[in-house]
Amino acid sequence: MKIKVRGLTKQFGSVQAVSGVSFQVKEGELLGLLGPSGSGKTTVLRLIAGLETPSGGDIYIDGKRVNDLSVQDRNIGFVFQHYALFKHLTVFENIAFGLKIKKWKPAEIEQRVAELLRLMSLDAVEHRYPHQLSGGQRQRVAIARSLAPRPSVLLLDEPFGAVDAKVRQELREWLIRLHDRLNVTSLFVTHDQEEAMEVSGRIIVFSKGKLEQIGSPAEVYEEPATEFVARFIGAMNILEGQVLNGVVKIGSLEFPAPNIPDHVQVQVGFRPYYVKVSEDPRRYRQPATLRHIYFLGVAYRLEIETGEGLILRSRMNKEEFRQYRLEVGQPVSFAVTHFRFLPQEGMAFPSSAPPQLLDAGPLTL
């Protein structure tokens, strides 16, 4: 294991920023730390870097316990969201900084910096100063600078947070290619779940200082381990109901719950893609009215309202949409083809939706 984190906790005054986080990172992995602001993901990154000291727990890099090792000695590369480039130095000098500290010979420095400049397509701006560069260029310089001394681990804190959407997309793809090429173990922090899904080999989802789930993008998306993950990643329809006679009935919808005891309050989650809608009212079992149509570029999102006033989201690809002639206000039929029960902390929440009536009838496609 390249990095091992065990029972990591960090307190700032009375605030518990990180509680009992444990995970392992393989050599050469590109791991995304995902979560909303305040979830502790950046703190975990900084703890691994040595920019903060843990209140409890252990951190191992390359098998060695590094809790007591200073930042300077951990041989990590760190990239900040706002680049933190040295304003008084040129691009070349910025990248060479770490090498000078480590007392590399001038010829070696020349070679290494040139190599990185080429790799990052920064040859043309070698002699420019940070304020003369674009946002994308600055970020690449920041990354080059951190990679120059050949760190064993690369840590990136919201690396693409400060650039435009288009540039962000390009930088993401570029980072993936770079990682493929160099194979440095990399951890990066982001609050953008799309970014995490696109870039990471595995994702860790954080919430309120705790590790909610760790898994591949597919795992985290398809099989969210907690309600938080389900809500945070991708869009999700979430309904609440009580188990009675092995079934959860919400409105006219029925969800079989064979393994859950009766009277337990549960949350049922299903992705919009698994809500099938048709303009033929007999195609599917459940009736509804089409309330909104949103065009998303790659697909359509439909909002439908059931007889009991439940609003559900459905996703339909373009080909399918064009087969129908759907209009707002039109009666449609729908079915839920896949769903999950989401584990909850503690007991039932008060539901803000109107009380759900239990009905009968199994689901069919």
Added chain:
Amino acid sequence: MMRRLFIGSVWVYFALLLIGPILYLAVQSFDEGISAFWREVTKPEALHGFTLTLEIMAIVLVVNLVFGTITALVLVRQHFVGRTILSGLIDLPFSVSPVIAGFMLILLFGPETILGTFFGTLGVKVLFAMPAMVLATLFATFPFVVRELTPLLQTIGTDAEEAARTLGANEWQVFLKVTLPMLRWGFVYGATLTVARAIGEFGAVLVVSGNILLLTQTATLHIYQSYVDFNYVGANAVALTLLAVSFAILTVLELAKAKAAATVA
């Protein structure tokens, strides 16, 4: 710890240089008792000095606010040949010694100069009278308002004003209801500095006024007169009065700073 040493040194530095002298002056002024203090501060020369200083300060304040604002607006919003020169000139008074400033005015308005004779024929006495003193003070205080408004104008930009125009406001309304209010705290800050400088102006006014007792003696000139006449109690008393005013000004300054920062943030 090093920290204690540093903080301690700074306290000592401030105490020796600032706090000590101020406290001592306060004590000294009452050396001969409160009645002596009061007597000195209310005698005709002193009162005349205070009045004259206030008059000059008032005129200077108004002129500076008007022209300072205009200059700041022109500098930030307009682009023209000579803009850089203009900005360089604005900073100039800071680098000129007050005595030299006064001297330049003498050279400009002296009895044998064009301007001097021109005003002479009009019957207006410039040198050794109010006009020159006002001019000298204007020279010394000019940069303050401009310098405080310019960064504010830059940061605030024209968006709010453009929005006002789309809502139908004419130029004058935009200026009064949008531009000026946004610059509010910059004005206060600039005005406060102007007032402080105007009250404290000495060298230029000394040169340009001829220091004529009860006619062209400002408060500072009166202090100087007293000092030269060995009337230390008198000098200290009036000085302390000005010092108290300075403290009041300083308080306003600090408040204005805080508010101005909040606007820009």
Added chain:
Amino acid sequence: MSTHTLLQLALRSAAVGYVSLLILFPLAAIAHQSFVGGIDHFIQDIGTPQASSALVLTLEAAFITTVINALFGTLSAIVLVRYEFPGRWFLNALVDLPFAIPTLVTGLMIAAIYGPTTILGMWLQQGGVTVLYHKPGIVLAMLFVTMPFTIRSLQPVLMELEREQEEVAFTLGASPWTTFLKVTVPSVLPGLLTGVFLTFVRALGEFGSIVIVAGNIPMKTQVASVYVYGEIESYNPQGATSVSVFILLISFLVLGLLERLTRPPGERMPRWFRWSKRPLPMIRPSEIG
């Protein structure tokens, strides 16, 4: 022409006109005066024992003041920005005091507390340092009036200095000391230079406080500004002009040098563009204590 453009032109004329009358004309007057006598006369006037001694004294004292101010000003700025301690807001407000106090009053204060009548004054005198009517008085007065410059120039750049720049240096292997030398200092250098150079120029021109503290002893404690005053009072415009112009030239040179030195690297923008983007020199209330 639209009324808008007319208005703009009117404003521009007003501004340019005012600045020309107030600042350009007086400058022109003294420039003219200095050429009236010719270069040789100019050099002669400066060369007189009294004039040259005044100039040398002024430059010396200003230099010493600048050095002391740089050292203690930097220390003060760092302490005020980086440390929290009781009374910090008080000290910070005090820094602005020299801006608010008339220089004459400054002179009186310093003369009072450091004069021969106080314990402090006597103690210093025994140590060989006489303030009143002596050179140390000049430096002390200059120190007082220039005190805010270094501190106020350094504070904003110190506050702007992102923690992250220092942290990055750590991750790249730099020790705290190396980071200070190679990252912190270069970042704040423009602020430091500005404070230092402004101090020097201000000290050169100081009059009110020095006249009280150091008096007017020719060849001993007569600084350039006091000398000029003397010449004016004796109806000797030539002498006054030459020394004035000399001081002005040095001031302009120093400021020009500052402008060059504080340009962002690789840039040719004139100072006022940057000066207009400079944040107001202050501590935000949230940062106090």
